[in-house]
Amino acid sequence: EWRVISDRVQAPSGLGYAMENRRIVSQVVPELFHGATLHRIEPYFDALREALIAAAPDARPDARVVVLTPGALSETAYDQAFLAGMLGFPLVQGADLVVRDGKVWMKPAGWPEVTPRERVDVILRRVDAEWCDPLELRGNSQLGVAGLTEAVRRGGVRLVNGLGAGVLENPALLPFLPALCERLLGEQLRLASTPTWWCGDPDALDLLTPRLLGADPTVVVRAIDGPRTPLDASDPARLVDRIRHSPHRFAAQELLPLSQAPTWRSPGQVDARPVVLRTFTLRHQSTYRPLIGGLATAVADAALPTASKDVWVLKADPADLDQGLPDATTVAVVQSVPEVAPRALDDLFWSGRYAERAEDLLRLVLAIRSDADQLTAPGLTAAQSTQVLVGATQRLCGTRWLDLDDEFRSVLLDGARPGSVAHSLSRLRTTLEGVRDQLSADTWRVFAATDRAGAALRITPHAHGIGEAAGQMLTALLALQGTSANMIRDAGWHMIETGRAIERALQIGILLRATMVDRLVGDVEQEVLEAVLRASESVVTHRRRYRGGLYASGVIDLLVRDPENPRSLRFAVARIREHLAAQPLSTGSTRPERLLDQLEAQIADVQVADLAMAIDDRRSTLHDTLTDADAQLREIARAIEALHFSAGPPLQTYASLSLTELTGALS
Template identity: 40%
Template sequence: MNPPTATTDAPYRPLDGCYDEMVDARGETREHWTPLAEALRGLGTAALLDRRAEAARLLDQDGVVYHAYEDQRSDAWLLDPLPTVLTSREWLLLEAGLIERAELLNLVLEDLYGARDLLRRGIVPPEVVYGHDGFLRACDGIRLPGTQQLFSYAADLGRDASGAWVVVSDRAQAPSGFGYALENRLVVSRVLPSLYRDAHVHRLAPFFRQLRTALQEAAPPGVDDPRIVVLSPGPWNETAFEHGILASTLGYPLVEGADLTVRRDGVWMRSLGRLEPVHVILRRVDGDSCDPLELRADSLLGVPGLVEASRRGVVSVVNTLGSSALENPALLAYLPRISRHLLGRELRLPTVPSWWCGDEDGRAEVLARLDELVVRPLSRGAGSATVFGWELSNHELEELRARIEARPGAWVGQERVITSSTPTLTDDGLVARRSLLRSFAVARNDSYAVMPGGLTRVAPDDGDGRISNQAGAISKDTWVLASEPEHLTGFWLQTGPVVEGIDPMAQVPSRVAENLFWLGRYAERAESVTRLLRVIDDRRTEFEGSDNPAGVEALRTLLQAVTRVTATEPGFLGDGASQRLASPGTELRDLVIDERRPGTVGHAIRGMLGAAYAVRDQLSTDTFLVVGTLDRTIGGISGAARAATVQAALGKVMQSVLAFSGLAQESMVRDLGWRFMDAGRRLERALQLLALLRATVTTDRGTAADSLVLESVLAAGESLITYRRRYRSQAQLATLLDLLLLDDGNPRSLAHQLARAAEDLAELPAGSGRLREDQRRVLEASTALQLADVGGLALSGADGDRPALSAFLDEQLRLLEEAALALERDHFVHRLPQRTLS
């Protein structure tokens, strides 16, 4: 019989020749799936697709992406709202097998970088270990406190045709997926809330509390209150989102290699104006990239001297440097033998059958079955990626055979595992797709705690190729159904003595402060240019192609002004300007969408996004509601040519940057990070205003044209309504300057920006106690502004120019540009280019 299914178009059909998670061999729904299957049938395909769209929206709001390193592209994280479901009884068996495997690999790791008894006894051939690039000789003898040298572990699991679990691969380098599994759970519990509540699913929170406890317990001896950081390769790493959510969830700073430095007495984080000790590093950087002195000399991601600091035990790096040796595919061929030697028994969870070609019998097996095995290089240096023998032509098989025979020790053959299928939501309803489960373990006392469930990934189509994020795999939440109400333990809320908070200054690395500063500047730049472009678009509607000389002159002035303000020459200046002035649409569109051209809205938004991703752990999830909208807005009109599309995009950009401004003002704590961001906003807003005034009002063009120009300047400065209400119809340059320059009560005025910038700068580390250069320059600008006579500044010379106003604006621009440069020089650390010693 057909099982309950959510699709009204066709019954759910499991794939042939493999175990299906939802239905058994007779086509009946498995007992533990029945409540969910009935609920899905009741919802129907249309409602489920709505839930999928809602899940995608929530992921987008949270800024969940999977990056592509090569072109800094952000791919959406794909989530199927239908979970994979496991019973509590089955999970207990699986959990025991995972703990046993983690304990075994912990013993192997300890031996490989210690006594190497496995090699001496011939249980593992030395060529297998030493031929794998994950074995880092420089890390010999490095130990973590306690018995667990393998801090965290992940296993990729699949079911064979009988439904038995098989370990396809081990992940011990810096296992990824923790954060994505947590995000999947948050989203699925929101889009299927009643199903989630009724299913009594084991919670993930205890696992993350144990992760935090394990990090604290990994501290070097004698450190009672360790300082812990999360080391990331940077915002464009494939799993950068996870690094940010881990740092936020655990409450630890997210750092990059440049934020850390090694001294004789330990590892330190470069905070603002001082160094802060670091005792434990949760690394998300590949082990061989962690130290350019002793490992990869060309790495820019690591910390020079980190291996030596780990060797001396003054810092604990987890996962342990060198743990990537456990990801050796050839090691899988010897794991059963290792288990019998170290544990005295076979592993509960079998490993996918594997053969190392450096062994004569293993090579014979692989070559005899080359067309039906998975063939993997021992190391990346073998010059090939994993290949599937059944996909190769006869010629390709012969080429592979020749390569194996030429270097047999560099290759491993593995049995093809036809993994289980699981129901996956598509536009046509539920279809069966092959799946893999990645489950996670973290050290707990002398053993391991396992995340209940984990990260399920399914193939993007009905093929049986590789299931990976790079290949477009779709993720799923994994539900372990509790047989009885879960007993809550390990509460976050604690009694006892009041815990002292950490000095906020110690939590802000120089890199973070710099990114927040530029986040503020780019956000303000995007807003200011957007306002100006919207004003220009309105004037185009009125006067493009018009025979009104004042209107044409005003439009020309504004077009030339946008080129000067954005520094996007030639634009509406220089060669070809007359043609672009006559037909400005293309240039104006490029000023919105050209992300590679400095000064455009697109470039400012791209800079804003990069800065936001780099400090994800410092920002609330609400911030990425705005960030994601900006990303989509610019990307959505890249090929648009219609003016209406550009105008609509400008409206969306304005909406988003205003929302970001509101979040910054109402939701962020006034700590040092906020001060840097706000100082960036204030300085940028002041510079944009000064540049606009310099480009528009320093020349007298006559009453008619200037009336239109001044009105446009007030609109671009978000002060037109205030001006009309205050001065009614009596428009004058002097009163405009008073409102835009001197009126501290106007949040768009220069005076207001200088006052706020002075407040922000006063809160930054003071150094010697005297005024820093950035403070002096802002004070000079503020003093000159207070002494300014707007009546005198508004006077025109005989040639129509306003030399006093031009000189005043130029001086203000100089002082504020120097203030910004001084702030960067005094507070941000810019590392010199690295050169290899070789």
């Protein structure tokens, strides 16, 4: 028997999970999947996209639609981002939007001095109503948009689902649905709900009281205006007194025995677990359409996590249309180039920086391991060259261990160590979570690979495992460049590359200052120079360009002034200019661009002979040049942040403002 347990209309989640489940199952059991004539889910997303565009107040084919999310920390953040990606609509947070003249706009960089340009027509909200507008609803919310309620009232934006839709989640409505259905539709309710009683009905309360006082485990009580979790029933008498004090605020439901489905617990072991089917319904054109198939949840217990299942509905005839929907869409094909929010630009910029930071540190670790492994003869030479190279890692992430193997394990695995590979990967993952809707699904395979490499290193006691793990992590990060290379060349992609180029320039300077400022002698300098080239991926290039041998002047020329070497400081600065010029606010004379002019001129004017010259065994000109470049690069990064990522003052709750501040803000 089928029963409806509850309704979700505030910010219903799960459609993205259903689609992802379907994709996974099609890969795990391809023969079974392709041999079954089941309804595909993709047409349902097409219908949802069409319905959202049609919901625009002006019914324009080029209507701007966004998906409003609470952010990457939401428990359903993946589902929200997946949905936005499948629909092709931007995933935005409340801070990305602003209400002006009764309409909602994408907040531009430089706001409020810069006037918003891109109007939002439809918002698919994944934020509960009470958090959507701190001005009129919950004053301590930082998830919504101030003034959104008034914009909805004026018809300046369409909110899906509407702010009042949450009333339909009230469990006290369930006992009245059969009568409502007959009154409004003239027919019987097709699907019964789970037995429910509204405690405001005296007869229902009299029926429930003995069961509640007897601690009947099959009955739970919920508040009609509170969270969905049942009330504490450990003290039955106290619970009944609370209900009798304000009975209209509570509803009771009977817990039905749920159907069972097999679920894998461990290899070779299957458990029977209760399942709940989550269905989805869409108002499409002139009718309501349910998703055919979808998502089931295997209910969790104390020993097992919650699991989801893909639900198949087979076609009566293989020729039937998927989801009963025609392939053709009634929406006109209109090109849409959504503006990238300043917050998203910030995340993309730092994703480039963290990716490059992790990659360069991994190359350095591999170079040091190679240097130590190749120098088999014990003595001063091996110890001194390795010590010089380790000094570069100390500048990047400090020192935790004296033992070299323990230190490298920490560099690769310790996420709490600032500057370590694990720390950079963790920050990289966080920044990408905020812009998941703009990324390929292949992006997350990178973290799967780095996680596997880290897990393998944790369980192996052998030193060679360090190099293997570092190599696997590096390979994964190089694959990340491949996924970003397939992104559209919009402001977001250029900001990734800007961050990557800034970080590469900084890393080059740190590496050279740690290894080449103090002149070494004999084989030690040769070994260090070789390792520096390996760490900067420039060994082959150096051999092709400088056939006379390995000298400090050649390495400095290749890594500082060479305009054609992608690993040189000069090349990185040129790439910063190229990608920064593609930003909408760049004019050629903005502060970041003026600072770049100055830095480029200084690098072009410096002579390699001056940089390579050592006085009292110290290359002071090289040190001063790199130190000055480091300071200028960091100032350029701050200028980029101020110009391209700033979107007004930080969010504050109204509860945190004084009466004087509120009066000034409203005057």
